[in-house]
Amino acid sequence: MSIINAAITAVGGYLPEDKITNADLEKMVDTNDEWIMTRVGIRERRILKDPTKGASFLGIEAVKDLFSRNNIDPATIDGIILATNTADYHFPTTASIVAFETGCINAFTFDMQAACPSFIYALEAGANYIRSGRYKRIIVLAAEKMTAITDYTDRATCPLFGDGAACVLLEPTEENEGVLDSYFRTDGTGRTNLIMKSGGSASPTSHETVDRREHYVYQEGAAVFKQAVKGMSSSCRTIMERNGLSYDDIAWVVPHQANLRIIDAVAREMQVPLDRVMVNIEYRGNTSSATIPLCLWEFEKQLKKGDNLILTSFGAGFTWGAVYVKWAYDPKN
Numbered sequence: 001m002s003i004i005n006a007a008i009t010a011v012g013g014y015l016p017e018d019k020i021t022n023a024d025l026e027k028m029v030d031t032n033d034e035w036i037m038t039r040v041g042i043r044e045r046r047i048l049k050d051p052t053k054g055a056s057f058l059g060i061e062a063v064k065d066l067f068s069r070n071n072i073d074p075a076t077i078d079g080i081i082l083a084t085n086t087a088d089y090h091f092p093t094t095a096s097i098v099a100f101e102t103g104c105i106n107a108f109t110f111d112m113q114a115a116c117p118s119f120i121y122a123l124e125a126g127a128n129y130i131r132s133g134r135y136k137r138i139i140v141l142a143a144e145k146m147t148a149i150t151d152y153t154d155r156a157t158c159p160l161f162g163d164g165a166a167c168v169l170l171e172p173t174e175e176n177e178g179v180l181d182s183y184f185r186t187d188g189t190g191r192t193n194l195i196m197k198s199g200g201s202a203s204p205t206s207h208e209t210v211d212r213r214e215h216y217v218y219q220e221g222a223a224v225f226k227q228a229v230k231g232m233s234s235s236c237r238t239i240m241e242r243n244g245l246s247y248d249d250i251a252w253v254v255p256h257q258a259n260l261r262i263i264d265a266v267a268r269e270m271q272v273p274l275d276r277v278m279v280n281i282e283y284r285g286n287t288s289s290a291t292i293p294l295c296l297w298e299f300e301k302q303l304k305k306g307d308n309l310i311l312t313s314f315g316a317g318f319t320w321g322a323v324y325v326k327w328a329y330d331p332k333n
């Protein structure tokens with residue numbers, strides 16, 4: 001019996017038009033462009049301004065982009081797995097809203113939350129549906145409205161986050177390509193370093209939690225920074241060793257976009273030059289689980305069949321990991 005692999009056969013994406021620049025932030029909190037550029041490397045980030053629209057709006061637009069540019073019939077989609085930390089609601093799932101609004105009438109759906117690495121976790125889950133042989137077309141989507149949970153009175157976090165969504169289509173192949181390996185870890189040691197303190201079952205929403213501003217991202221940045229470099233570098237190294245990949249074999253590293261200094265440090269650790277690292281943080285900011293598929297979407301035209309990619313991410317928990325993908329198609333005109 002031949003092996004079924006899960007190939008990425010198309011990508012889609014969406015960024016809202018409105019932007020928050022560093023000059024805008026200077027008017028809100030005690031910060032400046034020089035600090036943000038040198039400490040984080042973000043010049044501007046996109047924002048979905050409409051308060052009545054949630055992450056589903058971004059996800060719907062990304063899936064529509066996937067369908068229209070690749071001429072895909074929504075009725076042929078078997079499943080949508082949506083990675084998000086900013087779901088529209090606790091329930092129903094955001095994925096069910098995306099499926100309904102995009103005409104995916106034959107798809108199962110669920111949301112997946114594993115902090116910033118949610119997309120790479122969802123990618124491996126989606127690949128397993130394909131590998132099972134029972135499903136032929138799975139969309140793995142990440143959609144984040146991070147600005148909805150960003151505290152614009154907190155200078156330590158408000159320069160960091162932006163909104164966006166992007167997705168990939170997974171289909172079976174008998175070639176040795178697609179999602180070929182993954183390595184994931186969670187240790188729980190950082191669960192208080194990066195957290196939304198209230199709004200869940202441990203601390204339900206009350207007037208007091210709102211007054212204490214506990215419905216926004218809380219982050220102890222320096223503690224997260226150190227572990228992020230360690231976690232992403234070590235998972236990339238593990239993936240490379242397990243698959244016999246040397247630095248020269250890697251066409252692209254696709255790191256989570258949380259801080260340009262973290263990306264630089266991971267690239268240095270891996271001894272991969274920066275021109276083989278996907279970076280879009282300067283104009284996108286940290287869109288949490290959406291950073292990696294947004295990179296794939298924005299760099300799609302530079303990717304060739306057979307390219308070895310290592311996707312790596314780190315986030316709350318702590319939770320981290322890396323996925324090895326062999327790209328399955330040449331640029332489509």
Ligand code: UT7
Nearest residue numbers: 031032035039040116155156221222224225228258259315
């Ligand atoms: O996506 C999930 C995973 N997240 C990450 O990977 C993020 C990891 N962490 C980071 O990227 C960085 O830690 C931050 C960008 C969040 C912060 O950078 P940092 O270099 O670690 O700064 P810090 O928090 O240690 O603060 C250094 C100084 C402090 O001043 P003092 O105490 O030295 O006088 C802060 O008050 O910078 C100050 N500061 C600012 N100054 C101007 C903090 N935020 C700002 C700001 N503007 N926006």
